[in-house]
Amino acid sequence: MALNDMAKTYDAQDVEERILQKWLQGGWYARNDGQGDCTIVIPPPNVTGMLHMGHALDDTIQDTLVRFNRMRGVSTRWILGTDHAGIATQTKVDKRLKDQGIDRREIGREKFLEACWDWTREFGGIIVEQIKRMGCSVDFDDQKFTMDPDYADAVRKVFCDWYHDGLIYRGKRIVNWCPSCTTAISDDEAEYQDETGHLWHLRYPLKEPVNGVEYITVATTRPETMLGDTGVAVSPDDPDKAPFVGATVVLPIVDREIPIFSDWHVDAGFGSGFVKVTPAHDPNDYAMGEAHDLPQVNIFDEHAIVVEGYGPFTGMTREQCREAVVAWFEEHGLLDHVDEHDHSVMHCYRCDSALEPWLSEQWFVAVEKLKGPATDAVTSGAVKFHPDRWTQTYLTWMENLKDWCISRQLWWGHRIPVFYCDACGWEDALEHDADVCPKCGAALRQDDDVLDTWFSSQLWTFATQGWPADPSQMEGHHPTKALVTARDIIALWVARMVMSSLYFIGEIPFEDVVIYATILAKDGSRMSKSKGNGVDPMDLIHMYGADAMRMGLLQLVTNNQDVRFDADLDKDTHALIGSQRTEAARSFVTKIWNAARFVGMNLDGFTPGDPEVRTPADAWILSRLAKLSASVTQGLQEYRFGDVARDLHQFFWSEFCDWYIELSKASLKGDDETRLAAQRNLVFVLDQSLRLLHPAMPFVTEAIWEQLPTSQGEAALMVASWPEPESLSSWIDDEAEQAIGLTVATVSAVRATRARYGLSPKTEIDVVVKAQGDDVAALESQADLVKRLATLGSLKVGSDVSRPSESAVSVDAGCEIYCVLSGMVDFEAERARLEKERASLQKDIDKLAKKLSNPGFLAKAAQEIIDKDTAKRAELEDQMKRLDAQLSELV
RNA sequence: GGGCGUUUGGCGCAGCGGGAGCGCAACUGCCUUACAAGCAGUAGGUCGCAGGUUCAAAUCCUGCAACGCCCACCA
Numbered sequence: 002m003a004l005n006d007m008a009k010t011y012d013a014q015d016v017e018e019r020i021l022q023k024w025l026q027g028g029w030y031a032r033n034d035g036q037g038d039c040t041i042v043i044p045p046p047n048v049t050g051m052l053h054m055g056h057a058l059d060d061t062i063q064d065t066l067v068r069f070n071r072m073r074g075v076s077t078r079w080i081l082g083t084d085h086a087g088i089a090t091q092t093k094v095d096k097r098l099k100d101q102g103i104d105r106r107e108i109g110r111e112k113f114l115e116a117c118w119d120w121t122r123e124f125g126g127i128i129v130e131q132i133k134r135m136g137c138s139v140d141f142d143d144q145k146f147t148m149d150p151d152y153a154d155a156v157r158k159v160f161c162d163w164y165h166d167g168l169i170y171r172g173k174r175i176v177n178w179c180p181s182c183t184t185a186i187s188d189d190e191a192e193y194q195d196e197t198g199h200l201w202h203l204r205y206p207l208k209e210p211v212n213g214v215e216y217i218t219v220a221t222t223r224p225e226t227m228l229g230d231t232g233v234a235v236s237p238d239d240p241d242k243a244p245f246v247g248a249t250v251v252l253p254i255v256d257r258e259i260p261i262f263s264d265w266h267v268d269a270g271f272g273s274g275f276v277k278v279t280p281a282h283d284p285n286d287y288a289m290g291e292a293h294d295l296p297q298v299n300i301f302d303e304h305a306i307v308v309e310g311y312g313p314f315t316g317m318t319r320e321q322c323r324e325a326v327v328a329w330f331e332e333h334g335l336l337d338h339v340d341e342h343d344h345s346v347m348h349c350y351r352c353d354s355a356l357e358p359w360l361s362e363q364w365f366v367a368v369e370k371l372k373g374p375a376t377d378a379v380t381s382g383a384v385k386f387h388p389d390r391w392t393q394t395y396l397t398w399m400e401n402l403k404d405w406c407i408s409r410q411l412w413w414g415h416r417i418p419v420f421y422c423d424a425c426g427w428e429d430a431l432e433h434d435a436d437v438c439p440k441c442g443a444a445l446r447q448d449d450d451v452l453d454t455w456f457s458s459q460l461w462t463f464a465t466q467g468w469p470a471d472p473s474q475m476e477g478h479h480p481t482k483a484l485v486t487a488r489d490i491i492a493l494w495v496a497r498m499v500m501s502s503l504y505f506i507g508e509i510p511f512e513d514v515v516i517y518a519t520i521l522a523k524d525g526s527r528m529s530k531s532k533g534n535g536v537d538p539m540d541l542i543h544m545y546g547a548d549a550m551r552m553g554l555l556q557l558v559t560n561n562q563d564v565r566f567d568a569d570l571d572k573d574t575h576a577l578i579g580s581q582r583t584e585a586a587r588s589f590v591t592k593i594w595n596a597a598r599f600v601g602m603n604l605d606g607f608t609p610g611d612p613e614v615r616t617p618a619d620a621w622i623l624s625r626l627a628k629l630s631a632s633v634t635q636g637l638q639e640y641r642f643g644d645v646a647r648d649l650h651q652f653f654w655s656e657f658c659d660w661y662i663e664l665s666k667a668s669l670k671g672d673d674e675t676r677l678a679a680q681r682n683l684v685f686v687l688d689q690s691l692r693l694l695h696p697a698m699p700f701v702t703e704a705i706w707e708q709l710p711t712s713q714g715e716a717a718l719m720v721a722s723w724p725e726p727e728s729l730s731s732w733i734d735d736e737a738e739q740a741i742g743l744t745v746a747t748v749s750a751v752r753a754t755r756a757r758y759g760l761s762p763k764t765e766i767d768v769v770v771k772a773q774g775d776d777v778a779a780l781e782s783q784a785d786l787v788k789r790l791a792t793l794g795s796l797k798v799g800s801d802v803s804r805p806s807e808s809a810v811s812v813d814a815g816c817e818i819y820c821v822l823s824g825m826v827d828f829e830a831e832r833a834r835l836e837k838e839r840a841s842l843q844k845d846i847d848k849l850a851k852k853l854s855n856p857g858f859l860a861k862a863a864q865e866i867i868d869k870d871t872a873k874r875a876e877l878e879d880q881m882k883r884l885d886a887q888l889s890e891l892v
Numbered sequence: 893g894g895g896c897g898u899u900u901g902g903c904g905c906a907g908c909g910g911g912a913g914c915g916c917a918a919c920u921g922c923c924u925u926a927c928a929a930g931c932a933g934u935a936g937g938u939c940g941c942a943g944g945u946u947c948a949a950a951u952c953c954u955g956c957a958a959c960g961c962c963c964a965c966c967a
Contacts, residue, residue, distance in 0.1 A: 010929085193965085200967085221967055234967090268966055276967045283967075345965075390896070394962075397895075401963080489962080523904090525960070556915085559906070562897050563960065567904060567916090581916055582904070584929085591929050599926030647906075647914075662926075749933090755921090756933040762922055792924085845911075852910090857947030866910055866948090873911075 007601055007708065011594040013546025017700040021133065029720050030138045032078035039070035040078040040478040042462050043139060044486045044494070045147065047086035048125045049093050054520045054528060054566060055487055057135065057538035061551045062485045062517060062558065062642060064137040068696035069637045071138070072723040078478050079138065080465045082145035083125045087414035087454040088182060092352060094120050094413070110412050117413045121146070131539060136547050136699045138719065145465045147457045148415070155464035156415045156457045157432055159505060164419070164430035168367050175287040176406050178359035179349040180305035184410040185363055186349055187453060191356055193345040198222055200342035201327060202273055204335040205233065208249040208258060217245060218337045220272025222344055224330070225322040228254065228311055229298040232278040233261045234289055239269035253335055254326070255311070264289045281360040297360055305357045319357070364408035364417060364450070371500040372402055378499055378509050386514045387640045388560050391491060398492040407453045414451030421446045459497035462510035479506065483513040488562065491516070515640050518557060518564040525565055533575040536568045540577040548698040549587035553580070555697050558642035589650060590701050593694065596658050597705040600683045603669050606676065609711055612685040613678045617744070617779060618664040620737030622686055625656050627729035633693050634726050646697060653690055660745065661686065667786050684711055689724045740779040743816065744787060747780065750811035750818040751791035757834070758809070758826040765794035767821040771802050776816065810887050812880045832888070839884050842877060849874045
C-alpha cells in the first residue's frame with residue numbers, strides 16, 4: 002500500500018491489529034538508552050479482573066509520556082506488572098471454589114494457593130492483552146508480578162530488615178476485623194456506611210448509691226458489647242458527673258464490678274454523659290482502657306460469635322446477642338429508653354460485612370521514623386504532585402499517620418517470614434526458610450499470616466528493577482520519572498512507596514506524581530460494578546478504536562478532580578450504546594486519515610525536498626506548525642494533556658485541513674515548480690503533524706506515516722524523531738499569519754453574505770475589497786485562492802476603490818469587503834442587518850469610551866492596556882463611520 | 893466535625909484580573925472529485941447567589957447555596 006492508494010474508509014480494528022504486530026515485531030517496546038531518563042512503573046492492576054476506565058486513562062497517559070520521550074531520544078523504560086491483591090483475589094477464588102462446592106479449609110493451604118495461581122495466570126494474561134490492545138508501549142518481555150520469586154525475596158528482605166531495625170513489631174491491638182473474611186483489615190481498606198440505628202440507654206446499678214442515686218444510665222449503639230465492659234467513663238469537664246468518679250458499677254448479667262473514671266475522650270453533651278467502656282471491642286475504649294489500666298475482655302471469637310462463659314449468650318451472633326441483651330435489660334427494668342440514631346458503621350471493602358473492632362495479635366510497622374523523611378521529600382519539592390493541590394492531601398495524611406497493621410489472616414500473599422520455636426521460645430525473622438531451631442534444635446513453626454498487599458506494592462519502583470539481588474539495574478532508572486495514578490491511593494500506595502524507597506534505596510521513588518481525575522458515570526455517580534454503570538474500555542475500543550478512546554480520554558485531563566464520561570449504556574444489559582465524546586474523537590481519527598489520503602492523491606511527480614515558502618499560506622502554516630510544536634512539547638512536559646489534545650485538534654483540523662489544504666489546491670494545479678513546492682510543504686506539515694499526534698494517537702499516525710514518501714527506509718514513526726521547537730522556530734512568521742488572516746476574513750465575509758441572502762454557493766459574486774497599505778498586495782497575491790474558495794466572479798482590490806452600487810458590505814480585518822448583489826436580493830434586509838450591526842457596534846464603542854474617560858483607568862492601568870484600548874476605539878469608530886456611510890448610500 | 897473540588901449557552905468542558913470560548917447537539921444551505929464520520933453559515937450565556945477588593949472581576953477575597961469527593965468520628 003502506498004499513500005496514493007489508501008483505503009477510502011479507515012478501519013480502525015484492522016489497522017490497529019496490524020500496526021500492533023508491527024511494533025511488537027520491531028522490538029521497539031524494549032527499553033532504550035538515550036539522553037536523560039523516563040522510567041515509569043505502571044501502577045500494577047489487580048489480577049482480579051478486567052481493566053476499567055481508570056486504568057484506561059492511567060495507561061493512556063503513561064503511554065503518551067513514554068512515546069513522547071522515546072521520540073525525543075530520552076531513555077525510556079516502562080515496567081509492567083500485576084498485583085496479587087491478597088484479599089481481593091482470595092475472596093474471588095474462594096467464591097469460585099464455593100460455586101464448585103469446595104471449601105477452602107477442606108482442601109488446605111497448598112491446594113488453595115494453587116487455585117490462586119491458576120486464577121492469576123488466567124486473569125493476569127487478560128489484563129496484559131488489554132494493555133497491549135490499547136497500544137501501550139510497555140516492555141512486555143520485562144513483566145513483574147508481586148509474587149514472583151525475586152519480588153518475594155525483596156519483600157522478605159524488607160520485612161527482615163525492618164524487623165531487625167525495630168520498625169516491625171507484634172502487638173495485641175484493636176484492629177478492624179472482618180468476621181466473614183476472618184482477617185484484619187487496615188483502616189484504609191475499611192469503608193464507612195451511614196446507617197439508621199438506635200441509641201439504647203441502659204441502666205447500670207451502682208454498688209453503693211451516690212448522693213441517693215442507685216444507678217447510672219449509659220448510652221450505646223452496640224448493647225451486645227456490654228458483656229465485655231470493664232469500666233464507665235465520664236467527661237472531666239462535666240461537674241454533674243464528678244461525684245460518680247471513683248464509684249463502682251455492678252455490670253448487669255455478668256455481675257462484674259467495674260470502676261467509673263473520667264477521660265477526655267468523653268463528650269459531656271452526648272447521650273447520657275456516661276460511656277460504657279469495652280476495651281476489647283472499640284478503638285476509643287481500647288485507648289481509654291490502656292490509659293486507665295482496664296482489663297480487656299474479648300467476648301467474640303474470629304467469626305464474631307459470643308465465646309464460652311456467657312451462659313445463654315454464648316454461641317450467638319452479634320445480631321442475636323444484641324436482641325437478647327436488650328430483651329434482658331427490658332425484662333429486668335433496666336432499659337431506660339431507646340432513641341433513633343444515625344451513625345456510620347465500618348464495612349469490609351471486599352465482602353461488605355460489618356467490621357468488628359477486635360483485639361488480636363497483629364504485626365505492625367512503626368511509622369515514626371519513616372514519617373519525617375517522607376514528609377521532607379515532598380515539602381522540599383523533590384517529589385512533586387500534579388496538580389499541586391494533592392501535596393496537601395499527602396502531607397495531612399503523613400502528619401496523622403499511625404502505625405500500620407501489616408498482617409492479614411489470609412493464605413494468598415507473602416507469608417510473614419517469622420519463625421518460632423515452641424520448645425524454647427526462640428523467634429526471628431529469616432530471609433531463608435529454616436526447619437530447626439538454631440538454639441535448641443526443635444522443629445520451627447512459621448507464622449501463619451501473610452502481609453498486607455500494600456506492603457509488597459510499596460517496593461514497586463525498585464523491587465521491579467532487580468533490587469536487592471542486582472541493584473545495578475536501577476542505575477539511570479531510579480528514581481523513576483513519573484507515577485501516574487488515581488487520587489484514592491495517594492495514602493495507601495504513593496506515600497508508602499516514598500517511605501520504603503527512602504529507607505532502602507536512600508532516594509525518592511519518583512519525581513512527579515500525576516493525579517488524574519476520577520472518571521464518573523454520565524450522571525455524576527461513581528462507576529461501580531454493583532450499579533452496572535461502568536464502561537468497559539474494550540467496548541470503546543471495539544466500537545471506536547483505541548486511538549479514539551485515547552484521544553477522548555486525554556481531552557479530559559485538566560485541573561478537574563472529577564469528570565463525567567458521557568457514555569450511554571443499555572438500561573437492562575448495561576451494554577455500551579455509544580459515547581459522544583469518543584465518537585467525536587473517532588471523527589478526528591478519520592479526518593487525519595482523509596487529509597493524508599488527499600495528500601497522497603496529489604503526489605504525482607513528487608521528489609523529496611525541504612519545505613519552501615512560495616505563498617503567504619506556506620509561511621503561515623509553517624509558522625503555525627512551529628508554534629504547535631512548542632505548545633505540545635511544553636504541555637506534555639507539564640502533564641497538561643487536555644491542553645495538548647485541544648491544540649493538536651485545533652491545528653490539524655481547523656488550520657491544516659480547513660484552510661491550508663484548501664489553499665494548496667490551487668498550487669497543486671499550478672506549474673511544475675509551484676506544484677512540487679506545494680507537495681513538499683504538504684508532506685512536510687503532514688509528517689510533522691503525525692509526529693506530534695503520535696503519542697496521543699499512535700495507531701492511525703503510524704499507519705499513515707509508514708506510507709509517506711519521506712519516511713521510506715525509516716523503521717517506524719514510534720521511533721522517529723520528535724519535532725523539537727528549536728528546529729522549527731525559524732519558521733515563525735507573524736506577518737504571514739496576519740496576511741492569511743486577511744484572506745480568511747475576506748473569504749468568510751463573502752460566505753456569510755451569501756448564506757445570509759440564501760444565495761447558492763454556485764452563484765458567482767463580484768467582490769471589491771478596499772484595503773490599506775501592504776494589505777492590498779498581500780490580498781492580491783491570494784486573489785486566485787480567494788476567488789476559488791469564495792466562488793467569485795471577479796475580485797478587485799485597492800486602497801481607493803469605491804463602493805459598487807447595490808452591494809452588501811462587511812468590515813473586517815481593517816478592510817471593507819463589498820459583495821455586488823445587483824438584482825439578487827432585497828436591500829431592505831441588508832439595511833436592517835446594518836442597523837443591527839450598528840447598534841451592537843455603538844454599544845461596544847460606548848463601553849470603551851466610558852473606560853477610556855475614566856481617570857482612574859488612565860492613571861492606574863498599564864500603558865499597554867491603555868494603548869490597546871485606544872487603538873481599539875479608533876478602529877471601532879472607523880468601522881462606525883464606514884457603516885454610516887454605507888447606510889446613507891443604501892436607498 | 894475538618895479539608896478539597898465543582899457550579900460558564902441544551903449536554904460535556906476550557907478560560908482563572910483587561911473585549912465570554914471549544915466539542916457535541918440545534919437551525920439554515922451545500923453530496924464543492926480528501927473526508928456527509930464532511931463543508932459553509934446562523935442562533936444560543938446578566939459565567940450559582942450576595943457582598944467586598946480593584947481604574948477594571950467569569951477570573952482575587954468573604955459569606956451563602958447546591959452537588960461531589962477525601963479524612964476523622966460521639967459511646
